Amino acid sequence: MTIKRRNIIYLSRLHIFITIGIIFIPFVFLLFFSQYAKISTAQLFASLFISFLRLSLAYLIATLLAWICAILFYRGRRALIALPIFDVLQSFPTFAALPLAVYLWGQSTTTIVIFLVLTIIWPIFFSLISSLKLMRKDWEEVAAIAKLSSLDYIRRFLWPVSLPGLITGSIIGLGEGWEALVATEIIVNIKTGLGSFFSSYSHDSFITIFGIIGLLLFIFSINKLLWLPLLERSHRLMEE
Amino acid sequence: MSAILTLKNVSKTFQQNHKEQLVVLKNINLEIVAGEFFVILGPSGSGKSTLLRIMSGLETKYEGKVEYGNDIKPTDFSFVFQHFALFPWLTVFENIAFNLRARHLPDNKIKERTERELKRFNLKHFSNSYPKELSGGMKQRVGIARAIATNPKIIFMDEPFSELDSFTAQNLRQEFLSIWKEQHQTIIMVTHLIDEALELADRIAVLTPRPGKIEKIVTNTLSRPRNKRIQDFFKLEDELYKLVAPN
Numbered sequence: 001m002t003i004k005r006r007n008i009i010y011l012s013r014l015h016i017f018i019t020i021g022i023i024f025i026p027f028v029f030l031l032f033f034s035q036y037a038k039i040s041t042a043q044l045f046a047s048l049f050i051s052f053l054r055l056s057l058a059y060l061i062a063t064l065l066a067w068i069c070a071i072l073f074y075r076g077r078r079a080l081i082a083l084p085i086f087d088v089l090q091s092f093p094t095f096a097a098l099p100l101a102v103y104l105w106g107q108s109t110t111t112i113v114i115f116l117v118l119t120i121i122w123p124i125f126f127s128l129i130s131s132l133k134l135m136r137k138d139w140e141e142v143a144a145i146a147k148l149s150s151l152d153y154i155r156r157f158l159w160p161v162s163l164p165g166l167i168t169g170s171i172i173g174l175g176e177g178w179e180a181l182v183a184t185e186i187i188v189n190i191k192t193g194l195g196s197f198f199s200s201y202s203h204d205s206f207i208t209i210f211g212i213i214g215l216l217l218f219i220f221s222i223n224k225l226l227w228l229p230l231l232e233r234s235h236r237l238m239e240e
Numbered sequence: 241m242s243a244i245l246t247l248k249n250v251s252k253t254f255q256q257n258h259k260e261q262l263v264v265l266k267n268i269n270l271e272i273v274a275g276e277f278f279v280i281l282g283p284s285g286s287g288k289s290t291l292l293r294i295m296s297g298l299e300t301k302y303e304g305k306v307e308y309g310n311d312i313k314p315t316d317f318s319f320v321f322q323h324f325a326l327f328p329w330l331t332v333f334e335n336i337a338f339n340l341r342a343r344h345l346p347d348n349k350i351k352e353r354t355e356r357e358l359k360r361f362n363l364k365h366f367s368n369s370y371p372k373e374l375s376g377g378m379k380q381r382v383g384i385a386r387a388i389a390t391n392p393k394i395i396f397m398d399e400p401f402s403e404l405d406s407f408t409a410q411n412l413r414q415e416f417l418s419i420w421k422e423q424h425q426t427i428i429m430v431t432h433l434i435d436e437a438l439e440l441a442d443r444i445a446v447l448t449p450r451p452g453k454i455e456k457i458v459t460n461t462l463s464r465p466r467n468k469r470i471q472d473f474f475k476l477e478d479e480l481y482k483l484v485a486p487n
Contacts, residue, residue: 240328
């Protein structure tokens with residue numbers, strides 16, 4: 001009897017269809033909502049798309065930085081020095097740095113992206129650190145005996161070990177990122193994105209409330225489509 | 241026969257806190273010959289596993305000298321772990337192939353060697369399974385297959401059968417012995433079980449309780465396959481028991 005590989009993200013075809021179905025719900029909702037509220041559908045979708053791009057860019061930068069820092073500082077003498085410093089830095093209220101960011105980079109996408117990176121990076125970094133610290137010692141010894149090259153050590157060993165932490169941290173970080181995104185866009189007073197959309201319709205509670213519901217549906221669908229299956233998969237693969 | 245591994249005055253001390261030091265091993269001198277089955281026997285806390293880690297290069301902070309035979313490279317080592325140490329995110333096939341991939345062998349060579357081990361250890365039907373789907377005995381089969389796949393010259397084994405029930409352990413010991421008889425790598429194994437040491441070893445180094453020192457090296461001349469119910473076996477067993485038992 002051959003046991004099938006179970007490293008798949010989705011459990012069945014039905015799971016894929018349902019998940020893909022869910023991703024359409026917010027778009028259909030936003031389409032009807034824009035028609036009903038007599039606002040420009042193109043403007044609504046453009047705002048959502050621009051904000052999504054800003055968040056995605058910030059996420060990619062934050063993930064890369066967090067992962068490099070986690071690999072460098074998860075253990076040894078470097079960890080003893082660096083982790084308390086990172087701990088203090090993560091408790092710094094990021095919004096307090098916003099005026100300085102606006103002063104340096106103006107009312108720009110750069111300001112928003114940098115601000116988002118500072119928000120997203122900490123949950124990802126600390127989640128990666130816990131994943132790496134929980135790594136079994138004998139796994140490290142297997143890797144040591146195998147005499148992996150530095151690149152292989154990262155690719156074949158540290159990457160899979162850090163994956164559950166990366167996914168958990170990404171879910172938390174992106175949650176905080178969405179929250180900070182709209183607020184930052186409003187505070188920076190940039191003319192594009194969801195912040196600008198909500199700001200310009202702030203006098204209309206109907207549009208604001210349904211806009212928020214649409215945004216929540218969008219975030220929920222991304223989680224359902226991507227993050228939750230990835231989280232389940234990574235936990236499945238770490239079971240011994 | 242030439243020495244494949246020589247230890248000269250090896251000692252190991254752990255720093256417990258700023259003031260206290262724990263001496264785990266003291267002045268260990270050993271010479272292990274190529275192709276022999278060498279067992280380190282001792283009570284818990286005698287530093288057996290630490291000594292094995294020093295020999296295999298996993299532990300690098302120690303006093304004294306560890307020397308390897310001229311043609312021995314670090315890639316000639318393999319290690320079998322007490323708790324199997326299989327990667328849960330890799331299938332049985334990929335776990336066995338792990339050390340081969342580290343050596344950047346061509347894909348067809350990796351496939352060929354991994355399949356050879358899968359066949360040898362009766363794991364073919366579980367090639368695509370994950371470790372969590374296997375029993376303890378099968379997990380250790382994968383662990384041993386992974387160690388053997390690279391054709392190592394020295395295999396270090398840290399209590400490899402202690403996590404298994406006695407029946408499975410007995411079968412796996414016999415399987416491992418028949419592989420060793422074919423290939424004759426040097427095996428250095430740690431155990432706290434006298435019976436196991438006598439069943440497998442050519443020579444047995446008995447360690448004292450902490451700090452671990454070599455009490456005696458016993459040569460086991462019993463012919464293979466070893467019968468555990470003969471007078472000579474009992475005699476050696478008694479001798480080892482007296483050495484290992486707390487005073």
